[in-house]
Amino acid sequence: MDADDSPAMTLLRLLAEGAPASELGGVTDPGGEARELALRVRAAFDSRRRREAELTALVETARDLAALRDPSGILEAIVRRARTLLGTDVSYLTLYDPAAGDTFMRATDGSVSVEFQTVRLSLGDGLGGLVASTHKPYWSADYLHDQRFQHTGTIDSAVGDEGLVSICGTPLVVEDQFVGVLFAANRSPRPFSPDQVALLGSLAALAAVSIVQTRTADEVRRHTAGVERAAAAHDRFAELVLAGGGVDDITKALGDLLGGWVALLGSEGECLSTHGAAPVDDPRSGGLSASPAVSMTYSSGRLAHDPDSDQWAIGVKAPQTPLGALVLGGVGVLDDADRRTVERAAVVTALVLLFERTAAEAEQRVRTDLVSDLVSGRGDPQSLAARARTEGVDPAARHAVLVADADDQVPRRTLLLAAHAAAGPGSVVGEHDGRVVALVPSLDAQQAAVELARRLARLGRVSVGAAGPVTLTGDVPPVWAEAVRTVQALGSLGLAGQGASAAHLGFAGLVVGSAPDVDGYVHTHLGPLLDYDSRRGSELVKTLQTYFDAGGSPRHAATELHVHVNTVSQRLERISALLGPSWQHPDTALELQLALRLRRLSAGASPATSRPRQR
CATH class of the missing domain: 3.30.450.40 (GAF domain)
Incomplete structure (x- = not known):
């Protein structure tokens, strides 16, 4: 069958053309999996369009009612x-x-x-x-x-x-x-x-x-200036949303209308948007989220004023769903019209946040399904690659597999959304087996883990374990398992809040991990020597083992190997060329000796057969 005529390609073309679910369901797919995935994508697209239509209808309602x-x-x-x-x-x-x-x-x-x-x-x-x-x-x-x-x-x-x-x-x-x-x-x-x-x-x-x-129309008419200002604000908010504006546009418009600074806080106290000189601090140390005005509005459910700080605050909420708070300062006394303006801003902000959250959750479900299928090895590789490209991810590029773990104080949803924002372009973030997973394009898993941990540090202590890199069309599951072991090792070693790869942790990661990858550890440290010996029929690995057993003495190693000391020196120079000049550093030497011993044990050698170290 021509690849262009495969069920998956047919379904992709239909999706690109906006075909309805009924047409997708009519495509013949022997396995049924591609058709099921296409229907799920179609359902996600339909849900997103429905949410967008509902938001537009609500904003139109606000404008119609105002008129x-x-x-x-x-x-x-x-x-x-x-x-x-x-x-x-x-x-x-x-x-x-x-x-x-x-x-x-x-x-x-x-x-x-x-x-x-x-x-x-x-x-x-x-x-x-x-x-x-x-x-x-x-x-x-x-x-x-x-x-x-x-x-x-x-x-x-x-x-x-x-x-x-x-x-x-x-x-x-x-x-x-x-x-x-x-x-x-x-x-x-x-x-x-x-x-x-x-x-x-x-x-x-x-x-x-x-x-x-x-x-209260009669009362409003007695305050013509205030009415015009409030109506202009309402229209401005409606126009902003109709034009595709977000919370940044709303806070700026509110600040411009009232002449002060404005900050929008999320449900966890995080700052979502600011305008003007808002005194925003780290939520963990207090700041606006702990201000009296915010506490009062959460308690009363209405616009609150703290005269000591001259701050106003109003909760942003949907029915039974707190979404955050708008906080204002530098505005002095608010008259009735100004208060109505703040209330309208809160209502419109709630609508925007509610539908942004719904749309984001729908998109995140699609990403999570993709990540879960990749790290568990489920699904057809061609279909997975197509889904990855749909999310803006190059399946052929090498990716570091990162697993993020945070304190209990950091909600899983907050960590997931923050990781998605911090991962950068070309990445995909989701959940699998209760863990937040990020597939980040990178040739250096260690660097990718350190960078993601740094970006997530504002949430609290977030540890990031890394493995890879690997292409998304390659064997991802074992790389994911290594990343999980690494993040577990960070916690067990008292290194929570850091980012590291298994290679960076070395033997510590091997010992602490729940399922040690001995072969991977040996290959990581001895791979260049093993490959060289395999190609050339040389004995670099044996020479290295004997050199360590001889207490680092080339002369004693030569005696044990029955070769001239110059031959040992030449082999050690070749080892330096393959492993790098720092292989005799105590930390690296310890890793190499452990790899040599694990190799010998895995090959069936008994510790009793090892030669005593010579002095």
């Missing part, structure tokens, strides 16, 4: 967009009535029941009443039979009249003000995924801000 002024028009736009984004049969929104102490149906999309469209929910009753009383999202795949909720005849009758089965509700909350509940529902027992719940929550956050802003 509307009619309260009823806003509510209708919210439920219509919720139904479209989640693809449900029905969406609806209830508003909180402070006077009655309950919520009432205010807007629906897809509803056909008059009874349902006029129902009221007391706090605590039904799914919506529980959301309203706790301000937390709830969902059920079969509401009428779900005993977690307090059922009432009125609510169950309305739900049954509408024919709803699965329901998801999330609160509309701005700061500590409860606005209402946004729902998505289906007329079939279809469960809601965490991604759908988070998406509905993000839309609810936008909807809540828009509803509150509309309710």
Whole structure:
């Protein structure tokens, strides 16, 4: 079969042409593995495009809601967009009535029941009443039979009249003000995924801000300058995201609008972005992540101010998912419009981070699958090479295999993402057998390990064991195993936080490793001599052994070998040429003697047969 007509190449061409999964599934593949991998890649691409489309739709929603002024028009736009984004049969929104102490149906999309469209929910009753009383999202795949909720005849009758089965509700909350509940529902027992719940929550956050802003339109009009500034900020954030901007653009825009410095902290306290002279320190020693303003916003869930440091902070979060915090300084007193600007920046930042995280996790799953298959030796080599090229990796280039291990204080996900960022172009980073693995293009595994450990040191004590180099089309599994033994040796030898290869550790790595590679160790140190003896029929290895046994005396070695002392000297010069002039240094000599002894033992020689050292 022509290589261009192979199933793998056919699938690759279809992937490059954007063929749907149904067309990929129709390709004849005797083993089925290439087709399965192509379908997985197609699914990853589709998931990424779907996430990008959802982000674009949310930003468009933010812009549309900001442009509307009619309260009823806003509510209708919210439920219509919720139904479209989640693809449900029905969406609806209830508003909180402070006077009655309950919520009432205010807007629906897809509803056909008059009874349902006029129902009221007391706090605590039904799914919506529980959301309203706790301000937390709830969902059920079969509401009428779900005993977690307090059922009432009125609510169950309305739900049954509408024919709803699965329901998801999330609160509309701005700061500590409860606005209402946004729902998505289906007329079939279809469960809601965490991604759908988070998406509905993000839309609810936008909807809540828009509803509150509309309710206070009269007050906003009395502060025209502030309104214009806040609206301009909102539009600017929306335009930035629509233009493909990221968190750096958001922090810069917020700093420009308020005239101070801005820093965005991640969920682990790490600095994700800054603008201006932000006092960012190493998270391990405190810094902004330990500032009172950040502690207050995490505790209160709203914009907080620390007058002593003149810092403001607001949490950046999706429903039940803290993503970090925006910290500001040098802005003085913030009026209502400025505070709204900060809140809008936090909402938009949360959307960007949420979808960046989702996209990054999808991409990382693809990389992890590739790394795991490479180091375990699974899969067809041609398919693995094609997948590597898809990730921007040259499978024919020589790569160092690096294994990173960190303190318990460093989360595995943080280490994985940091290693991906630090590995550099042409590398691929993933996980296998619970370990973070990096395949880095390099001809020097030791140097690659030291450099990666240095770049990851900001996280804490990160050890990096290295082996190789090896091409990705070569025999990667034994090289991976050697890298694992090396990183284990670093910890056992009290060298945590460093990077090293097995060759650099020498006999220490051989002794500590869980599965010592004796043949590899011997070949590493004696390989040039063994190869020379094999080609020339010489006795350099024997001469070296005898020289060491003779206490480093060429004359005594000559006697044992029954040759002239000049012959021994010539052989020692040849050994220096092959091993380098430092082979008689005590450390190197110790490694060579251990390699010689291991070679003799592995060949079946008894220690008792070795000749005594002569003095």
